[in-house]
Amino acid sequence: DQQVKQNSPSLSVQEGRISILNCDYTNSMFDYFLWYKKYPAEGPTFLISISSIKDKNEDGRFTVFLNKSAKHLSLHIVPSQPGDSAVYFCAARPPGNTDKLIFGTGTRLQVFP
């Protein structure tokens, strides 16, 4: 069973507008959430994270929102740029003394001019 779900396999957004990528999780004990970005033929790279004790974290054009009651987080990119076109993975850290991350299936974002 997927503990971290990204139900939208793809998203297409016009340059300059907002991109919103969504992620749902099942385990209320997850204590840290991260977003990774992946370009073709490259490994995923870290983008932004949020602790479960917060509900928002912002870094430049990227903002992550966490709604614990809904077990939902989202990544907002404003304004979207063509260089943001990539696959975005949501990840969560299980409780306990572990550094492993559980990833979702990814959402492919395409930003067109």
Next chain:
Amino acid sequence: DAGVIQSPRHEVTEMGQEVTLRCKPISGHNSLFWYRQTMMRGLELLIYFNNNVPIDDSGMPEDRFSAKMPNASFSTLKIQPSEPRDSAVYFCASAKPGASRLGNTIYFGEGSWLTVV
């Protein structure tokens, strides 16, 4: 600084053959992860080492898969015998202690693209 180094980048092999994927983690990182990327399941964690010791191998699909970390700078993932359904991109990643708790991150290699025909 060198990142996580994986080899081979691409491998095409016939069903039944043994496949060995290799990984050199970032120096100073004591956690190492093997992930597999497929369309259906995204990035799946196969196995996780800490200080060269396997901590969690619950994601290893079956006995055909094995992983070793003989020292802090090298790990292998072996599939024997390989099957077409093993075709995927295999990523190695490494991290400093407590990386995800710090919101730091784990660092991925560029992946090994495996095709079993």
